[in-house]
Amino acid sequence: MNEQYHYNLLGVIKQSSNEEIKKAYHAKAKKYHPDLNIGNVEAKQKFMEISEAYRIIMNIRSKKKDWLKNLIIKAPAAKKSEATKEPKSGEDIYKVITISFLESLSGCKKKLNVERYKTCGCVENGIPSSCCPICNGTGKIKTNNTIMFNIPKNIQDGQSIRISGKGNKGEAGGADGDLIIRIQVKADENIIVKGNDLYYKQEITFPEAVLGVRKQIPTLKGIETCTIPPGTSSRQKFCMQNRGLTDDNGNTGHQYVVIKIIIPKAETKEQINLLKKVQQKLY
Numbered sequence: 001m002n003e004q005y006h007y008n009l010l011g012v013i014k015q016s017s018n019e020e021i022k023k024a025y026h027a028k029a030k031k032y033h034p035d036l037n038i039g040n041v042e043a044k045q046k047f048m049e050i051s052e053a054y055r056i057i058m059n060i061r062s063k064k065k066d067w068l069k070n071l072i073i074k075a076p077a078a079k080k081s082e083a084t085k086e087p088k089s090g091e092d093i094y095k096v097i098t099i100s101f102l103e104s105l106s107g108c109k110k111k112l113n114v115e116r117y118k119t120c121g122c123v124e125n126g127i128p129s130s131c132c133p134i135c136n137g138t139g140k141i142k143t144n145n146t147i148m149f150n151i152p153k154n155i156q157d158g159q160s161i162r163i164s165g166k167g168n169k170g171e172a173g174g175a176d177g178d179l180i181i182r183i184q185v186k187a188d189e190n191i192i193v194k195g196n197d198l199y200y201k202q203e204i205t206f207p208e209a210v211l212g213v214r215k216q217i218p219t220l221k222g223i224e225t226c227t228i229p230p231g232t233s234s235r236q237k238f239c240m241q242n243r244g245l246t247d248d249n250g251n252t253g254h255q256y257v258v259i260k261i262i263i264p265k266a267e268t269k270e271q272i273n274l275l276k277k278v279q280q281k282l283y
């Protein structure tokens, strides 16, 4: 094939500038790119031919002395068919997610944004087309995926779950890799588990204890309101029915909210006088 043939393929002439040739090539490469013409053998063939033509023209222009050498080393095996490709499995992707202690007890649904890579259609025999406008010659195309998954109940800190087929894409019919998610469980010193029951420590202020207050309490079923009545003492417990764990026999425990009153320090004269007044009026 002569030089003119390659120029004709790209729809340019010998007098065209490098920029014009690049532009013409990119337009045609995008039109015929295998990833935009899935299953279209003719488009793929055309893509390989114009890629080869572009490479050859640019080689001749940039390295006139060594053009023959470049041609031999860099010209792609354009005529190879799909059937000669070896199937290759996609790599696994590793991620870490942090969940709350309550979520680890009850199990939960989560989602993660995962960048998965697939092999660009320009890759032939493991070699990407160095001038491919879709992957910029890297041979890999990044795709952003939102992956939803369930974390089973009673998962321990440091355990991993494997989501099959959600890793990087396989090549030439090879299996997709897996997504492996390591679970980090955030410790929560306010929660104690006893059998099926949960004990949740809730701190309140001295005025809240006297006047009563409503607190938002995290439970296995989400955030719920617990009403703490006026005149509540430290260590008093309030039961949130059926908010505990469910055992294998189907018995569900309760969640107890255990009150701890925070006693402030009176340091200024004003604070001390105020408290003395409260003492006189309330006791």
Ligand SMILES: [Zn+2]
Residues within 6 Å of the ligand: 120, 121, 122, 123, 128, 129, 132, 133, 134, 135, 136, 137, 138, 139, 140
């Ligand atoms: Zn490519």
